[in-house]
Amino acid sequence: MTVTPDHDSRMLTALVQLHDALKAAPLALDVPGAAELRVSRQQLIEQLEDYVLPRQMTVEAPLLAVVGGSTGAGKSTLVNSLVGRRVTAPGLLRPTTRSAVLVHHPDDAQWFGQDRLLPELVRVEQPTDDRHSLQLVASDTLPPGLAILDAPDVDSVEEGNRVLATQLLAAADLWLFVTSAARYSDQVPWEHLKRAAERSTSVAIVLDRTPADAVRTVATHLARMLAARGLKDSPLFTVAEAPVSEEGLLDASVVAEVRAWLVSLAEDPGARSAVVRQTLDGTVRSLARQAHGLADALTLQISAADALREAATTAYAAAEQRAVTAATDGTLLRGEVAARWREFAGTGELLRSLEGRVGLIRDRLVNAVKGSGQQAERVAVAIESAVELMVVDHAEDAATSTAAAWAELGTAGPVLAGADDLGRASGGLRRSVEGEVRAWQQQLTELVKADDGDRRTSRYLAYGARGLAVTLAVVVLADTAPDDHESGAEVGRTLLDAVFGEHSARLVARGRADLERRIGSVLAAERGRALGLLDGLGLDGEAGRQVRSAARRVDDRRYEQSRPGAEPLP
Incomplete structure (x- = not known):
């Protein structure tokens, strides 16, 4: 015996799809009319759950x-x-x-x-x-x-x-x-x-x-x-x-x-059914019509999210560019870094000692570097502190700019309300930068150890790899700077040329690229914190299309039911 269901299975399927599409389509951003649309969306979901779906399944x-x-x-x-x-x-x-x-x-x-x-x-x-x-x-x-x-x-x-x-x-x-x-x-x-x-x-x-x-x-x-x-x-x-x-x-x-x-x-089954079907059909029609309006609103949500994403990306890209520039234009070779570098390199004496033959220069370089590990470490610590402060400052600026841009756009209210620290760099940023700068300086040490293009330098590197790494760091920090005799960076360049010859330029380029990469990585993580807030909203670029498609399927089924000779309902 075949049991006929007391519902239209195709309409029920279309309504379930509409319900699921609405559930997957939050209106998280404050686009115009969002507050009213959020209420409307919630009411549609509740009406589907509370009345339409249960009634569609059991029309009797x-x-x-x-x-x-x-x-x-x-x-x-x-x-x-x-x-x-x-x-x-x-x-x-x-x-x-x-x-x-x-x-x-x-x-x-x-x-x-x-x-x-x-x-x-x-x-x-x-x-x-x-x-x-x-x-x-x-x-x-x-x-x-x-x-x-x-x-x-x-x-x-x-x-x-x-x-x-x-x-x-x-x-x-x-x-x-x-x-x-x-x-x-x-x-x-x-x-x-x-x-x-x-x-x-x-x-x-x-x-x-x-x-x-x-x-x-x-x-x-x-x-x-x-x-x-x-x-x-x-x-x-x-x-x-x-x-x-x-x-x-x-x-x-x-x-x-x-x-x-x-x-x-x-x-009276006929009268009772007429009342039920009038209300059910009118409710379904209204749901579908309102769902089309929500689909339009979802498109605005995506556009608003894209604008917020672009504002954050722009702010952090500008911060990265400024930080990379500051890292190599000699800006950091001031204050503590400059003082410690002079102590280490003995700028005045060392310049005079470089006026002789290359061999003599190398001999004197060994004497200058050997036994100066403590002074080299002081330079390294000063560089670490200077780079850390510089990157943190630029990250703070980017965070402030992002929060200001989002506030000006006027759509990120729910995001800003749930992220009080968006306008500040993350709490773990200093530790991250510190780790990256240390890793960069360690990489410089590995570079000078590994670069043995001229076999004659091996014995000197064995005696002063840390000192040469610090020298390489100073040169990287002034790679794009004009000649600046006060910073003493030209002393470092002369030292590197004396030891590594034609390989020194390659070492500087690799050291600079590694530093820029690490700065970019740190700021990308900071940018990701802001973009993660947007990702966490659950906005889907396909949500509007899915809601609209589901609403059209409901409309199509209503049209099919209204046609002469349509599949009758029980």
Whole structure:
């Protein structure tokens, strides 16, 4: 025997794809209208999860009428009176903080399990103040095929109540909107009714707690307001002001008209199905339309992220260029570095000693370098400190420029709020630079040891590799500088030429390239910290296209269903 599912599997697949596409498409940046769009996106996701997907899977489930409305309109009293016994407690104090209450016939209990309607709300059997719970009440005074859900006030002074009310109304097949003679023209309820009209939600209005002499006047005015807002076909019931029993019930005759209408829907499969399908189809149509707008917003998100990425990249590229320039133009051969270099090289004496023959120069170089390891180390430490401070300064400048550029673009608010230190270099930067400079100086030592193009220099290198490495470092730091007799860098060049001859230029080039590479690596890591914040937003360049494609698939399936001879639904 073949079992026919009670749902359109192709539409269900399209809706699941739309849900997944929306979940994977955060609106993390503050592009124009982002705040409203974030709320809209979340509402779409919740409506798919709370109502559309569960209802699409079980179109034959009982009709869910959500009772909502203004503060003090008498919703809970109306629910109790419709059920015929007290199932929900009216609030004596405003605002009333309690869970939503769903009343159903005992035979319909399987339709309202945790995996069905409103799956994020925990099912409970007792009253609770937890807004994340849904109290289920079985009552045989309701007919099978009908469930009534009492929602918080849509205009509650507590935001949590308002949010829950909106969520519950979005999960309704039918809105039973309750208002009163004193509150029927309030703005907030009409905003909800406007959204109901936009997505063709089935709505019935209950004008409650209305003095008998005002019923005709108020009902007439309310009917005109409904017609003007696209709800002229919505049933309008009046519940006259009447005494409430000790059990919190109105006399059955007072609510008889409303109850009779609800029971007739429950007992007529065709009428019940028409209400469900009208609301479901209107909601699906509205979801798809809004999803197209979100797809456009996602494109703006990517553009905004690209602009932020470019600003950070530009700031750090400029910092790297300045740092590389400062590392080789002689800027660092000042202060402590210059003093320690003079102590080591004995600039004045050494210049005079270089005026003789090359052999004599080499002999005197050995005498100058041998036994000067401590002085060479002092130069190395001074160079390390100078390079470290220079790179950190440029990293700080880049971080400050990036934060300022992002603030000026005006889209990175959520990123800046979660990264208070974006405008400063990272805490571990100094240690990183220190490690890189030490590694660079060690590499220079290895270079002078390995360069043995002229075998005659081997014995000198064996005696003074560290000193020659320091000399090479000084020359690298002044490689692009004009001649500067005060820095003493020309002494270093002369020394290198004397020892390594034609190989000295290659050594300087390799030392400079290694230093520039290490500076670039450190600043790239700093740049990566800023770009990592953007990567962490989860923005995907394909997200907009995927949302749009999913929305089109939903639209296509709706079109297929509307064509003559389309595959019928059960």
